[in-house]
Amino acid sequence: MAPGELARIEPAGQVEPWKPATCGPTGFADLPLDNKELEILDEVIDGAERVTGLRFSAYLGDLGADSRATALGLHAGLGSDAPSAVLLALSPGQRIVEVVTGTVAALRITDRAARLAVLNVVSSAGNGDLQAALINGIRTLADQAGTLPDRSSW
Amino acid sequence: MSIFETVAIYVAAPVALYGLTALLTMVPGRAKKRQKYSPGQQWEFPAQWWAGDRAIAPTDQALVVAGTEGGARGTW
Numbered sequence: 001m002a003p004g005e006l007a008r009i010e011p012a013g014q015v016e017p018w019k020p021a022t023c024g025p026t027g028f029a030d031l032p033l034d035n036k037e038l039e040i041l042d043e044v045i046d047g048a049e050r051v052t053g054l055r056f057s058a059y060l061g062d063l064g065a066d067s068r069a070t071a072l073g074l075h076a077g078l079g080s081d082a083p084s085a086v087l088l089a090l091s092p093g094q095r096i097v098e099v100v101t102g103t104v105a106a107l108r109i110t111d112r113a114a115r116l117a118v119l120n121v122v123s124s125a126g127n128g129d130l131q132a133a134l135i136n137g138i139r140t141l142a143d144q145a146g147t148l149p150d151r152s153s154w
Numbered sequence: 155m156s157i158f159e160t161v162a163i164y165v166a167a168p169v170a171l172y173g174l175t176a177l178l179t180m181v182p183g184r185a186k187k188r189q190k191y192s193p194g195q196q197w198e199f200p201a202q203w204w205a206g207d208r209a210i211a212p213t214d215q216a217l218v219v220a221g222t223e224g225g226a227r228g229t230w
Contacts, residue, residue, distance in 0.1 A: 032191065032199045045206040053211030061201025072223060074203065083218045084210050087225075093197030099225040104217050106224030114226035126230040128192045148211060 032060065032092075037131045044135045048142035051151055054105050055085035056142070058134050063091040063098060071098035086145075088137045090121065092130060097121045099141070113144035193230060 033041065041058065048056045057078060063070045067089075075087040086109060087100040099114040117140040124133035155163075191197075 030199075031202065033202075041204065045204060046208060049206040049208040049210065055206060055210050057203070057205035059201070059203045061199070061203070062197065068227065071225070075223065078205065081210060081213075084213045085205075091197070092191055092193075092195075095193060095230050096227065097230070098227045101224040103219050103222045104213050106222065107217065109224065111224050111226055114224060115228075118226045118228035122228045122230040126193055128190055130191050 033131055041131065041134055044138050048138050050154055051147045052108075052142050052145040053084075053148045053151060054108070054142075054145055055081040056138055057085055057087045058138060059087060059089040060130065060134065061091065062093055063089060063096055067091060067094065067096045067098050071100045075100040075102065086141050088117070088121070088134065088141065090125065090130065090133060092125070095125075097125065097133075097137070099137070105145070108145040109141055110144075114141070116144065117141045 045056045045058065048054075055078060057075075059071075059074055071087060071089045074089060075085060076082055078085045078087070081102075083102040083104040085102045086105050087098075089098040089100070091097075097118055099118055101109045101114060117137045120140045121133045121137040124130075124136050
């Protein structure tokens with residue numbers, strides 16, 4: 001067989017309908033945030049972790065009947081990072097925002113500072129802008145935690 | 155060249171080109187518009203959870219006391 005020749009010629013009129021891929025990345029077309037927004041969110045999380053040395057985590061989804069317990073469960077799911085982790089959880093369906101600060105992170109982000117972040121999230125989410133809600137919330141939490149002295153020049 | 159030909163070439167043709175360009179600019183794109191969230195609507199998207207992967211500052215284990223997580227909550 002000559003190079004470039006088709007190995008198998010489909011009989012005419014038998015076209016397989018396209019099916020979505022069953023493995024690999026499936027795209028973000030049916031998700032609330034598009035690629036550009038996710039990239040910005042990623043940069044914000046990374047920047048917050050770089051200056052504070054804490055683990056930052058964001059959750060967007062249902063929080064169940066006991067939202068605080070669900071948020072604490074998610075926070076515990078961060079494993080060994082959990083004591084130094086900060087979780088910002090948004091449930092747009094229930095209109096609830098939960099901030100959980102780990103035991104060590106809570107020494108740097110007081111509950112009063114967390115309420116400031118919640119205020120920020122509420123004002124953005126109330127306008128329907130969930131991306132801004134996540135980003136502003138994380139930025140506020142990072143600002144309140146402060147920059148580590150040895151990282152101030154990073 | 156008659157007056158009609160002159161007008162057609164030097165006036166009508168440029169106007170048509172400008173009009174076509176303006177039309178293409180103002181017609182909304184064919185890309186499917188993502189539905190914007192508005193407070194109070196149902197949320198049917200799957201849950202998503204993100205976390206950074208940067209190495210964090212070492213945790214002082216002496217400060218770790220179970221059950222002393224802080225935080226805040228709010229509604230909108």
